[in-house]
Structures are given as structure tokens and as C-alpha cells.
Amino acid sequence: MSSAAPDLEQITKQFTDFLRRKKFRITQERYRVLDCIAELDRHFNADELYVYMNTKGERVSRATIYSTLDLLTKSNILVRHRFQGESAHFELASRMPNHDHLMCMECGRIVEFRETATDAIRDKVCDELGFKPISHSLQIFAVCTDPTTCSFNRGS
Amino acid sequence: MSSAAPDLEQITKQFTDFLRRKKFRITQERYRVLDCIAELDRHFNADELYVYMNTKGERVSRATIYSTLDLLTKSNILVRHRFQGESAHFELASRMPNHDHLMCMECGRIVEFRETATDAIRDKVCDELGFKPISHSLQIFAVCTDPTTCSFNRGS
């Protein structure tokens, strides 16, 4: 469910299995996108990936990037996050299995945290509703208890 | 933290306090938007609210609606959800305190559920990181255990 080591070879195989199973084609572009995501090794959005790939000479269009990100998400290789008013962010599902995000409503800070109890909730809910868990995304909205650390100014 | 009865009067007061505290102005439009949200009494997006208000003769512009939704979210009166590829959805924070969402990766179904243990996680994480909890949003991504219930077709 949550593999510790992100193994590109195994992920590539997982992608191939998905493409075959769903009768999508095996194209060079799709694998080049996956390779670059593994290289990036962090949160990213579609445009950041586009810029990264084209900067290093991998000529891939935005349309292909969006299309491949969709396939990688559907095959559970990527997790897609939708923060506040931002564009969709992605990351490898295997890389940081249990981390979630806390947003400060005053200053907009985003803090990452790990809390394994969330996995238990996910599994329990899936069990009760008749689903097989894949992943989850927990966002906590909060405000600083220490006002000096989190000083919200209207203008910002 | 999670009031059982959504009391418009109390919410209005909460909004007024927020506007004064942050030095925003007390305008009729802002309160008309809040009133209509209470009338709607369900999930909605900006455009649905715009259509609802203008259908019943409340002449309010989209710009004002977006602006007011932002203020209501910042004052913790509304909770903003960002599902799959959809527009931002809102609902009164007080109306359904503990419900979250499960998405089926195969057919796209969205199932609502209540799991109070999530609140404990939220409070624990906030405590450890030095935040005061406001609300949370847990999305679980899963697939049907029963394939006949959840038949994913590529075309869709």
C-alpha cells in the first residue's frame, strides 16, 4: 500500500501495466514525462514540469504533459493536490506516503506533517463503505496560537 | 468548535466582528450574500450563488460574490472545497461539522462520510505544531472492491 523506497523501475512497470490494461499506447513521451518527474523529486505543477523538461532539452508540449499527468494520477502513481487558490500540484505517491498539510488562515503558511493515524481512518472508512484505499489528502485549516509568529496584514 | 445548530444571527455577528477587526467595511451586499448562503443551505459554487441571487431579484455582481466568499472563508464562516477538476465549492462551516469525502478513482463517484476520529487527529497535529484548529478537509481516494458496482469505461 505504501512502499517505502520509490523505485523508478517498479513505477515504470506499474505505468506500463496500467497503459496495457486500459488499452492506452506505449509512447516515448509518456515515459519521458515519468522519468523527469522522478528526477524532479518534489511537489510540482504542470507548468513547472513543462519548463523543467524543455529547459533540459526534452521537447514535450503542454498538452502531452497534462494528458500524461492525468494518466499517472489515474494509475495511482501520482497524487494530485489542490491547495487554496493554486493550480493542481502533483507528487509521486510512493515518495512521501503519509504526509499531509496544514494551512494557516492568517498568514497563508503551509506546514507539512506526518500522522499515521490518518491511514487507519482511511482504511476503516474504505472498509465500511466497500472501497479499496489508494491514498488520501488531509488539509487542516488553523491559525497560529502564537500571534507574534503569524502576523496577518490586510494588504498581503 | 463545532456548533450543532447553524444560527444565522450568531454567524452574522461573527462576520461583523471579523470585518471590524480587519477594518473591512460593513456593506449591505456582504450581508445579502451571507443571507442567501444561509437560505441555500447546501454545497454551492460561486456561479450557482450568483444565479440564485439574481433569480430572486438580489442584484449582486460576480465580483462582489467572489470577494465576499473570500472574506467569509477567511473569517471561518465558510469552508472551501476543491474537488477533482471542479470549481471551488463552499458550505457553512457550522452546518456539517465532521463530514469528509471519498472519491472513486475508477468511476468518479463522491461519497460523503463522517468519522469523528479525524477531529482528534486535527487537534493533535495543531497542538504539536502550535496552531489553533479551525476546520479540516479529508479526501480519500479509493476504488470499489466490488467491480460490478464500479465499472470504469475508458471513454467516459
Add this chain to the structure above:
DNA sequence: GTTCTTGCAAACCCTTTGCACGTCT
């Protein structure tokens, strides 16, 4: 009176789409 808010429409950003060409099967 000054500053902020509103309304309108245009601009904006992110994402999807149509079409011609290229690639996989």
C-alpha cells in the same frame, strides 16, 4: 472628503480541445 466597495467588462491563468502530422500497433 477620503477611502473602500461595487459593477461591469476585459483580462488572466490554468486547462482542454481541434486539427494536421507523426507514431504505435
Add this chain to the structure above:
DNA sequence: AGACGTGCAAAGGGTTTGCAAGAAC
């Protein structure tokens, strides 16, 4: 050969913004 994927640019939807008029302070 045929069907699907790619690249490009243009369209699309949701949201924000610039500006003039109006309301709150």
C-alpha cells in the same frame, strides 16, 4: 493501414482586475 497520440495555437471555464460610479467611514 488504421487508430491513437502529439504539438501547436486557439478556445474554454473559473476567477481576478482596472476603472468609473457609489457607499461607508
